[in-house]
Amino acid sequence: MEDLTALHSATTSALLAATRTASHLANSDLPFHRSLDAELSSALDVQNARLFALAERLLGTATRSAAETGVRSHAPRLRNIDGVEGNWRAVVDVVDSLLERADTALDEFTGAVRRLSPVGEQQKAGFAAGGGVKPGRTAAALRNWDIEKPQLRFEHVPRNDETGLFVPLLESKPHATKPLMEVQVFEQPYQREIEEFQYQDSVYTQAEPIPYHPFESTTATFVDTEEAMYEMLGELKQATEIAIDLEHHDQRSYIGIVSLMQISTRHKDWIVDTLKPWRRKLQCLNEVFANPSVIKILHGAYMDVIWLQRDLGLYLVGLFDTHYACRALGYSGGSLAFLLKKFAGVDAQKQYQMADWRIRPLPQELVDYARSDTHYLLYIFDEMRNELIQRSDLTRPNHEGDKLWDVLQKSSETALRRYEHPIYDTELGQGPVGWYKLLDRTPALLSREQFAVFRAVHKWRDDVAREQDDSVHFVLPNHHIFTLAKQMPETKEGVLNTAHPATQTVRLRVDELLAVVSSAKEKGKTGDDMMDVLNRVEPQLPRKISREVAVAHSVAAFLPKASNSAVNGANPASSVLPLRSAASAFWGPALASTAQQERREYSTAAPGISLTVPLPPLTAEIFADPPEATYTPVRSASPEPTAVAPEDDGHDDIFVLKQLGKKRKRAAMGSEPRDAVMDSMAANNDEVAVMPDSDAERARGKAERKKARKDGKRAQRAISGAGGLNYDDPVVDDEQPFDYASAPSILHPPRESREEARERRKKVVNPYAKSSDVPKALGRVQKERSGRSMTYKS
Structure with a gap:
């Protein structure tokens, strides 16, 4: 321990010194x-x-x-x-x-993690057989194992090329009200049984929850043989409620594969290996799964129902989905981990959720995680059923306040789901494996060529995934499809750099992928427009287009129709502007690039360069100085007599528009002549003055405007000094010049006495003195008060 402390101290000191030096x-x-x-x-x-x-x-x-x-x-x-x-x-x-x-x-x-580690000789012999489990294995290790595909050893190897209706795997139909021979190929085999099913009275009865057995003192039975399967079936027939969960793998399989199934009763847990070659014999469990007297509790069974009938031929009659119970009760969480923590106080080890469940023998970490999913689920069902009954109003008609009834109805609808083969739609991209949903969720801007490459690469990925029996994401991620469609590389190096980091399939089939991109790019020149195809799928819905597309549509509205079709090469029958032109509208193909960012020379004489918006020719006249602006009167359609310019009356020739809502200023003495008012009255003249044509006239107008301003100042002084206008008073031609010599110094002002300062402060005018005398406006918020009206006040 001392050596460890010394090593830790030395390492920490060295790391701190290195970090400080690097900073x-x-x-x-x-x-x-x-x-x-x-x-x-x-x-x-x-x-x-x-x-x-x-x-x-x-x-x-x-x-x-x-x-x-x-x-x-x-x-x-x-x-x-x-x-x-x-x-x-x-x-x-x-x-x-x-x-x-x-x-x-x-x-x-x-x-x-000790409480989630079951003990017992059965675990040591059953799960560690075949080499044992190495301690310290991490979740990353459990995701990165390169495992041989177990589906290659199945008695019925997946084909992935079925195009017809899915034929159920059932060889017999236990607990049937409609015989298997009468079931149509397009029907869910247990549709009538599920629709006619009535939950037992015990489901609507509030009872004390049955506690679960401690995790540490119990073990799980691993079912990997047919004898163990039939032995488990005999014990399951004695139960009235069972908990079921599945572990699914969808990375190295096109349609996915059920790798593990967990089943628990009130007293025992089973872990069933569903990767055995005889896996379809597990449909004998329908004697329990389809038994209406046994309640099946699952959490989030939306996909489990599909996986059970697709891989194992199993169907659920009497399903109770705790996920719908979470929603009905308004819980803050809806996951199984949330329920385990809420009711059992167990922290689920969710880092193993994405592990590779094909690993055999199963590591102890995965055993504990899988078993905990169903070990506590029956107790959780008891607690949630009681809470649903307590919070339900059973007195209202048509089950309006019955929360438990809502959960049971939604669970039955989930049990009615039916599996269908994934069929690829090349033209419109419909279906669960089509390209339409991917493109509709991503508002990408693709030209005709890019759209053709997008569809071709998407189809190539689906074909390769079916052939290799791998998931489409293992072959090529979604974002790589968009990158390849936008860049359209022309070399193998360009494909690998564009789809970086390249998957193993892309590296092995890079020549094939390059041929697909090149062929689609050539066909896309005369191919379908993306918006036309999307509007054919859902013409009644508004398209998810970006601001760039909206601007393009707005520009198209102002362009001539001939230029829209001829310049852009668009289809005249289409009403949608192409989302992206092949070259820049101003720079041509100078900014075009590939994955290697190859530089291309720009030539103005190169044919095929088209401009979306025609630009005027760049001539010398454009760069010349503009001519001096002159006033040109607007002439009406009908001839008018030439107006004689009125004689100048001394007013300002500048025309000022009067402000709306403002009253004209009137003279202080209404009976006095208007010529004696200050020059602001001339600004209210409603006639537009004609601009003078010669320099002499402009000089004369300037002198007259200066004289008018002086006359206005004299009139203003007369009004303020004598209380009105007096034309008999002598008028001083000009103001006295400022005497700079006798002015006081600014840097060294003379000191004044206290009396002089007091008198000076009295003479200072406060411009804001009467600002508080204005009437106040109505309050912003008017509230009614009890017992008094806002209109009539007592």
Whole structure:
């Protein structure tokens, strides 16, 4: 323990020193210092190479230690900064694996996972048979195993090319009210039984929940033989409620595969291996699953119902889905992990939810996780049933307030679901595996060629996935389809760079994928328009188009119809503007690029360059200075007599529009002549003055306007001094000039006495003195008060 403490202290100190040094260097301008000192540049290069080598060695050590626990991976090569950027995802995976292993070790050390570890010789012999389970395996390790496909050993190997109706796998129909021979091929075999099913009175009876057995003191029986299957069936027939759950794998299978089935009663748990070649013999469990006297409790059975009938030929009559109970009760969560925590106090290890459930023998972590999904579910059912009954109003007609009835009805509707073969629709992209939903959820802007490539690559991915029996996402992710459609690479390197990181299937079939892209690009020049096809699917719904498409439609409304079809090459019969032109409207194809960003020369004389909006020719007249603006009067259609210019009356020739809602200012003495009022009255003249034509007339008008302003100032002084206009008073021609010599100094102002300062402050006019005398407006909010009206006040 002392050695561990010393090692931890030394490691922490070294990491802190390295972190501080790196932060200090990051704040410095290293490129600048490199350019000044060649020795410093060489020293930095040496240290960079040393750090890269240390990082690569650390990653190699971590990868080798992970390989001992079952993880097959390769250490990323870090030769330079480009190697770090190119292998960053691999570096993150190694670090995540280390953190998960540390987390698992801490949980085991503190005992946090001890309560979910069943004990017993049966577990040791049953689950660890065939090599045992290595300790410390992480969730990442359980997801990265390269396992041989178990479906290749099935008695009925999946074909993935069925185009007709799904034929049920049933060889017999237990508990049937309608014989199997009378069931049509398009019907759900147990449709009549589910529709006529009536839940027992015990479901509507509130009772004390039956506690579950402790997880630590019980074990699960692993069913991997036919003898064990029939033995389990005999015990299940004695139960009145059973809990069921499935573990599904859909990464290395086109339609998916049920890898595990968990079943629990009040006293026992089973884990059924559904990857055996004789897996279809499990349909004998319909003697319990289709028995109306046995209630089947599942959580989120929407897809479980499909998987059971597709792979095993099993059907559920008398289903109770706890997910619908969560919604009816208004819980804040609707997952099984939420229910386990709420009612059993168990923290579900959800990091194993995405594990590869095809692993055999099953690791202990997966055994515990799978068993916990059904071990507590019957107790949860008791608690939720009682709460549904308590919160239901059974007195209202038509089950309006019956929450339990709503849950049972929705559960029955889920049990009626029917599996159908996934059929690919190339033209309109309909169906669960079609391209329409993917394109409809993503408002992409695709030209005719890009749209053709998108559909062709999507179809190629589906064909390859069916052939290899892999999921479509394992072959090619969705975002890579959009990237390939937009870039349309022309070389193998372009395909690999565009679909980076490339999947194993893409790397092996890159030539095939490149041929698909090239052929679709050529056919797309005269192919379908994306919006036309989408409108054919759902013409009554508004399309999800972006702002760029809306702007394109707006521009099309102002362009001539001939130019829309001729310039853009659009179909005249189509009313939709192409979403994206093949070349830039201004720069032509200069900005076009491929995955390698190849530069292409722009030639103005190259044919085939079209402009969406025609631009005027660039001539010398455009860059010349504009001519001096002149006033040109607008002439009416009918001839009018030439008006004689009135004589100048001394008013300002500038015309000012009067503001709406403002009254004209009137003279202080209404009987005085209007010529004596200040020049603001001239601004209210409603006649438009004609602009003078010559320099002499402009100079004369300027002098007259100056004289008018002086006359207005004299009139204003006369009004303020004598209380009115007096034309007999002598008028001073001009103001006295300012005497700068006798003015007081600004830098050294003379000091004034207290009396002078008091008198000066009295003479200061406060412009805001009467601002509070204006009438107040009505309050913003008017509230009615009890006992008093706002209209009539007492």
